[in-house]
Amino acid sequence: MRKALILAIALSVLFFTAIGCKDKGNEAGGSGATEDTVKLGLYVSTTGKIATFGTDTKNGVDLAVEEINKAGGIKGKTIDLRFYDAASKAEEAGNVATKLATQDKVLVAMGEVASGLSLAAAPVFEQNGIPMVSPSSTNPTVTQQGKNIFRICFLDDFQGSACAVFAYKELGKRKAAIIRNQDDPYSTGLADYFRLKFKALGGEIVADESYKEGTKEFASQITNVKAKTPDIIFLPCYYNDVALLSQQIRGQGIGDDVPMLGGDGWESANLIPNSKGALEGSYFGNHYSPEDPSEHVQAFVKGYKAKYNTAPSSLAALGYDVVYVVKKAIEEAGEFDRAKVRDALAALKDFKGVTGTFSIDEHRDARKPISILKIQGDKFLPVKQIQPQDVK
Amino acid sequence: MLELLATAEPGGTSLAQALLQQVANGIAKGSVYALIAVGYTMVYGVLQLINFAHGEVYMLGAYFSYYPAKWMGYTTDPEDPTFVPAKVPLYVVGFLFVCSMACCAFLGMLIERFAYRPLRNSSRLAALITAIGVSLLLQNGGIMLFKADPRGFPTLIEQSSVDLGLVALTNTKIIIVVVAAVMMTGLHLFVQKTRPGAAMRACSFDMRTARLMGVNVDGTIGLTFAIGSIMAAVAGVLVAMDQPTIDPLMGLMAGLKAFVAAVLGGIGSIPGAALGGLLLGVTESVVGTFSTTYAEAVAFVLLILVLLVKPSGLLGKSGREKV
Numbered sequence: 001m002r003k004a005l006i007l008a009i010a011l012s013v014l015f016f017t018a019i020g021c022k023d024k025g026n027e028a029g030g031s032g033a034t035e036d037t038v039k040l041g042l043y044v045s046t047t048g049k050i051a052t053f054g055t056d057t058k059n060g061v062d063l064a065v066e067e068i069n070k071a072g073g074i075k076g077k078t079i080d081l082r083f084y085d086a087a088s089k090a091e092e093a094g095n096v097a098t099k100l101a102t103q104d105k106v107l108v109a110m111g112e113v114a115s116g117l118s119l120a121a122a123p124v125f126e127q128n129g130i131p132m133v134s135p136s137s138t139n140p141t142v143t144q145q146g147k148n149i150f151r152i153c154f155l156d157d158f159q160g161s162a163c164a165v166f167a168y169k170e171l172g173k174r175k176a177a178i179i180r181n182q183d184d185p186y187s188t189g190l191a192d193y194f195r196l197k198f199k200a201l202g203g204e205i206v207a208d209e210s211y212k213e214g215t216k217e218f219a220s221q222i223t224n225v226k227a228k229t230p231d232i233i234f235l236p237c238y239y240n241d242v243a244l245l246s247q248q249i250r251g252q253g254i255g256d257d258v259p260m261l262g263g264d265g266w267e268s269a270n271l272i273p274n275s276k277g278a279l280e281g282s283y284f285g286n287h288y289s290p291e292d293p294s295e296h297v298q299a300f301v302k303g304y305k306a307k308y309n310t311a312p313s314s315l316a317a318l319g320y321d322v323v324y325v326v327k328k329a330i331e332e333a334g335e336f337d338r339a340k341v342r343d344a345l346a347a348l349k350d351f352k353g354v355t356g357t358f359s360i361d362e363h364r365d366a367r368k369p370i371s372i373l374k375i376q377g378d379k380f381l382p383v384k385q386i387q388p389q390d391v392k
Numbered sequence: 393m394l395e396l397l398a399t400a401e402p403g404g405t406s407l408a409q410a411l412l413q414q415v416a417n418g419i420a421k422g423s424v425y426a427l428i429a430v431g432y433t434m435v436y437g438v439l440q441l442i443n444f445a446h447g448e449v450y451m452l453g454a455y456f457s458y459y460p461a462k463w464m465g466y467t468t469d470p471e472d473p474t475f476v477p478a479k480v481p482l483y484v485v486g487f488l489f490v491c492s493m494a495c496c497a498f499l500g501m502l503i504e505r506f507a508y509r510p511l512r513n514s515s516r517l518a519a520l521i522t523a524i525g526v527s528l529l530l531q532n533g534g535i536m537l538f539k540a541d542p543r544g545f546p547t548l549i550e551q552s553s554v555d556l557g558l559v560a561l562t563n564t565k566i567i568i569v570v571v572a573a574v575m576m577t578g579l580h581l582f583v584q585k586t587r588p589g590a591a592m593r594a595c596s597f598d599m600r601t602a603r604l605m606g607v608n609v610d611g612t613i614g615l616t617f618a619i620g621s622i623m624a625a626v627a628g629v630l631v632a633m634d635q636p637t638i639d640p641l642m643g644l645m646a647g648l649k650a651f652v653a654a655v656l657g658g659i660g661s662i663p664g665a666a667l668g669g670l671l672l673g674v675t676e677s678v679v680g681t682f683s684t685t686y687a688e689a690v691a692f693v694l695l696i697l698v699l700l701v702k703p704s705g706l707l708g709k710s711g712r713e714k715v
Contacts, residue, residue: 049540182685210685214645216635219417219565220680220687227410240542244635251562253553273468274544274637 032107033336037080038073040065040326041106041130043096043121044113044319048088053113053315057135058083059308060319061110067303074327077336086112090120097121101128107336108133108326113315115139122149131342133325135318136287138186143364150345150364152325152353153287153318156186159263160193160236162370162386163285167232167261168201170372170384171283175206177230179221179245181237182210190236190263197391206230211241218245222252231258238265243274250278259283267314272378280377285370287314288355289382292371300354314355321353356385407681413559414677420565422673423572427627428650429657429665430579431620437596437660438616440516444523445503447647448530449496449621453628454545454638455538456495457488461546468544468636485548492625500621501614509610527647534640545636548629564634575626576666579619583662592616596660656695658708667706 032039042061044054065079073079082104084096093112100106101124109125109132112118118137125132126146134142134151138159143149167173176198181187195205206228209221222245225233233249235242246260260282267286271279290301290311300320304312312320326341328351333340348360358368367388373380428450435443461467466480480488507526511519551562561569583589591612594602603609631646632638649672657668675694680687698706 212688214641216631216637216642217421219421220414220677221684223410223413223417223677224681224684227413240637243544244637247551247636248562251551251553251564253560270544276468276547276636 032105032338033077036077038077038330038336039080039082039104039106040323041100041104041109041111042081042083043086043093043100043109043111045086045088045093045117047085050088050114053136054086054088056313056315057111057113057319059304060135060312060316060321061323063300063304063307063316064320064323066307068323068327074330075336079323082106086117086121088114088117090116093117093120094124097124101125101130106130107330107338108341110135110319110322110326112137115142118142119145122146125149129338129342131329131338131345133322133345135322136315147346147364148342150360152322152355152358152360152366152368154368154370155365156189156263157193158388158391159285159370160190161197161391162372163190163234163236163261163263164194164197164201164203165386165391166283166285166372166384167234168198168203171232171259173232174203175228175230176203176232176234177207177209177225177228178205178234178236179209179211179218179225181213181241183213184237186265187236187238191234194234194236215241216244218248219252222249222254225249226252226254233258233260235260235262236265237262239268239271240274242266242279243271246275246278246282256281264314267380269311272375279375282375283372283383284375284380285386286373286380287371288317289371289373289380290317291373291379292354292382296352297354317354321351321355324353325351409558410681411678414681415674416556416559416561417565418674418677419670420561420568420673421677422653422670423569424627424631424646424669425650425653425673426576426666426669427572427623427630428646429654429669430576430662431624432651432654433657433659433662433665434592434616434620436654438592438599438613439508439512439519441508441519442523442651443503443508443617443620444520444647444651445507445526445530446620446624447643447650448527448534449500449503449643450624450628450646450650451534451638451640451643452499452530453492453496453621453625454632454642455534455628456492456625457629457632458543458545458638460491461488466546468546480546480548488548489626489629492629493622496621496625496628497618500617500624504614504617509613531640531644538640540640542637542639545632545638547636548633551634562634564630568630568634571626571630575623576662579623580662582619588612588615652692652695656698656705658705660709661705661707664705664707671706 044057045051046054046058065081069078082100084099086093086096100109109130112121112134113136115137118134119142122132122145126148131148136153137151138153138156140155143151167176178191178195180191199205207225207230209224211218211221235245242262260279262284264286266284301312304316329341329344329348333344346360346364351358356369358366361367369385369387371382372384374383431446432443435441503526507522508519511522549564551564553560554563554566583592591607594607595609595612599609653668653672654665656672657664672691676687676691679690
C-alpha cells in the first residue's frame with residue numbers, strides 16, 4: 001500500500017516536471033525571447049581546476065545582468081540568464097553547450113574562460129546558429145571554429161608583442177632575457193612573440209632560458225641570465241612561478257635597475273604577498289586595471305566591491321563587459337534574431353567597456369589595447385596602454 | 393658554447409666563472425637531493441624496500457612547519473589585505489624545524505607500522521605496490537586537506553646574496569649546504585659509532601641473525617623510518633625557506649630525483665646517497681649552463697652511462713644479494 005502511494009507520488013512529480021520542462025521549451029522559440037524576457041546562456045567552470053576563473057567571470061556577468069535588469073533590461077525585456085557549470089572539463093562544456101542550445105534555446109551564449117573548453121563548446125553553437133562570445137579565451141583557434149564564434153579579449157600574440165614594444169619604446173630597454181616554462185603553450189607562445197618583436201625593433205635577446213613545469217629552484221637559469229647582464233627580464237609565466245622566480249632573481253643579486261615584465265598570467269591577489277617585495281617596480285600587461293581612474297571603471301569596481309566585497313579581477317571585468325557587448329549587439333540588431341545579432345556582433349565598433357574601448361575585427365576577435373601595470377607597494381598601477389596599431 | 397664565450401662581456405662573467413657558479417648552485421641543489429636520498433637508501437638497506445612514499449614525507453615536512461607558523465601568526469596569506477607579515481624570530485625558526493622533524497618521524501613510523509610491517513613477509517612486489525599506494529594516498533590526501541593551490545611560505549630568513557669570492561650564493565642556499573653537511577655527517581657517525589646504529593647495520597646485514605643475537609628488529613626498523621623521515625622533514629623546511637611556496641605535489645619530482653640520486657650513489661649506502669645527490673645536482677646545473685631546456689635530460693643520460701659501467705652505483709656493494 002505504502003509502496004504504491006510513494007510510486008504514485010513519484011510518478012506524478014515526474015509527470016508535472018516533464019510538463020514544466022516542455023512548457024519552458026515551447027515558449028523559447030528560435031529567438032530566445034518571450035514577451036518580456038530574453039534568454040542569454042552562460043557556461044563557465046565554477047567547480048574543478050579552474051573554478052576561480054569561472055567564479056570571477058560569473059560574478060562579473062551576474063553584476064552586469066543585475067544592473068541591466070534594474071535599468072529596464074534590453075529593449076524592454078529582462079535578461080533571463082541560464083547558467084551551467086562546465087566543471088573544468090571539455091566534455092562537460094560540450095554537454096552544457098548542447099543544453100543551452102537545444103533545451104534553453106538561448107539567443108546568445110557566453111563562455112568559456114579556458115580555450116580548451118571554448119573549443120569543445122563552439123561547434124555546438126556554430127551548428128545551432130547561436131552566436132557565442134567568449135570573454136577570455138586567448139587561443140587563436142577559438143574564433144576560427146565558425147562565423148558565430150566571437151571573443152572580447154586580446155590574443156597571446158598581441159600580448160607578447162605589446163610587452164616587447166613597451167620594453168623597447170617606453171622603457172628604452174635593449175638587452176632582454178627570457179625565462180619561460182617550456183611545458184606550457186601559453187608561456188612559450190608569449191615568449192616567442194616577445195622575442196620576435198623585440199628583435200624586430202632592434203633589441204637583443206641576450207638569454208632565453210627554460211624550465212620544466214613544477215620547477216621551484218631556478219639557480220641555473222638565473223646564473224645564465226645574470227652572466228649576460230640584461231636590462232630587462234621577461235617572465236611569461238603564471239603568478240606562482242613568477243613569485244618564486246622574482247625572489248630568486250633578486251636573491252642572486254640582479255638589482256632593481258633590471259625590472260621584470262610579464263603578461264596577464266601574473267594577475268593574482270597572491271602575487272604580491274608571495275613575491276615578498278621582489279617585484280617592486282616591475283611591470284605586466286593586463287586586460288584592465290582596477291586602479292584606472294576613469295569614471296566607468298571606478299563605477300564598476302565600486303559596484304563589484306559592494307556586491308562581492310573584493311576587488312574585481314580581469315576575468316570579472318571581462319565577464320562584465322561580455323554582457324554589455326551582447327546588449328549593445330542586440331540593440332544594434334534591432335530585433336531578437338540570432339542571425340541579426342551575429343551580424344551586429346561582427347560589426348561592433350568602438351565599444352566602451354571597462355577593459356578598454358574595442359572593435360570586433362574580421363577574424364571575430366577584439367582589437368583592443370593592453371594595459372601595462374606597474375607593481376608599487378601592494379598596488380597594480382596603470383602606466384601605459386598599448387594600442388593594436390602601436391604593435392603593427 | 394662558442395656563443396657563450398663570445399657574448400661574455402665586461403660586467404658579465406666568463407665561461408669559467410659561470411661554470412664555477414653553476415657548480416655552487418649544483419651543490420646547493422644536490423644537498424637537498426642527498427638529504428631526501430638517505431631516507432630511500434636507509435630503508436632499502438634494511439628492508440630492500442623502495443619507500444615511494446618518502447617524497448610525500450618531504451612534502452609533509454614543509455606543511456608541518458607551515459601550519460604551526462600560521463597558527464603563531466607568521467603567514468603570508470592573511471584575509472586582511474593591510475596585514476604585514478611579522479619577522480620570524482630565530483627561536484621560532486628552530487621550533488618549526490623541530491616540530492616538522494617530530495611530526496615526520498612519527499608519520500614515518502606510522503607508515504611503516506601500518507602499511508609495510510603487515511607485508512614484511514610477503515613478496516617484495518606487494519610491498520612496493522603498497523609504497524606507491526601510500527604515496528598516492530598522501531598526495532591526494534594533501535590536495536584534499538591543504539588544497540591544490542600553492543601556498544606562500546613565511547619568510548624564515550631574509551634572503552640576500554653572499555659573495556664567496558669566486559662564486560655568489562644566497563644565504564639560504566649556504567644554510568642548506570651547511571645544515572645538510574652537518575646532518576649527513578651526524579647520521580654517518582650515528583650509524584657507525586652508536587649501538588642503535590650497529591643494530592641498524594646488523595639488520596641490514598641479516599635480519600634473522602640479528603634477531604637471534606637479541607637485536608630488537610621491529611624497533612630498529614621503526615627507528616630507520618623515523619631517521620629517514622627526519623632528514624626529509626629538514627629538507628622540506630629548508631627548501632620551503634629557500635623557495636617559499638609549497639604545494640601537495642612538491643614531493644613528486646623531489647622524491648624521484650632523490651631516488652635516482654640514491655641509486656646512482658649505490659642504494660643502501662649513506663655516503664653513496666650524499667655523493668649521488670651532489671653529483672646529480674652538479675651535473676644538472678653544469679649542463680644548464682649550456683641549455684636549461686635539456687639540463688635534466690642530459691643529466692639523466694649521464695646517470696644511465698654511470699650505471700652501465702657500475703650497475704650497483706658508485707659506492708654500492710655489488711653481489712650482496714640475499715638468499
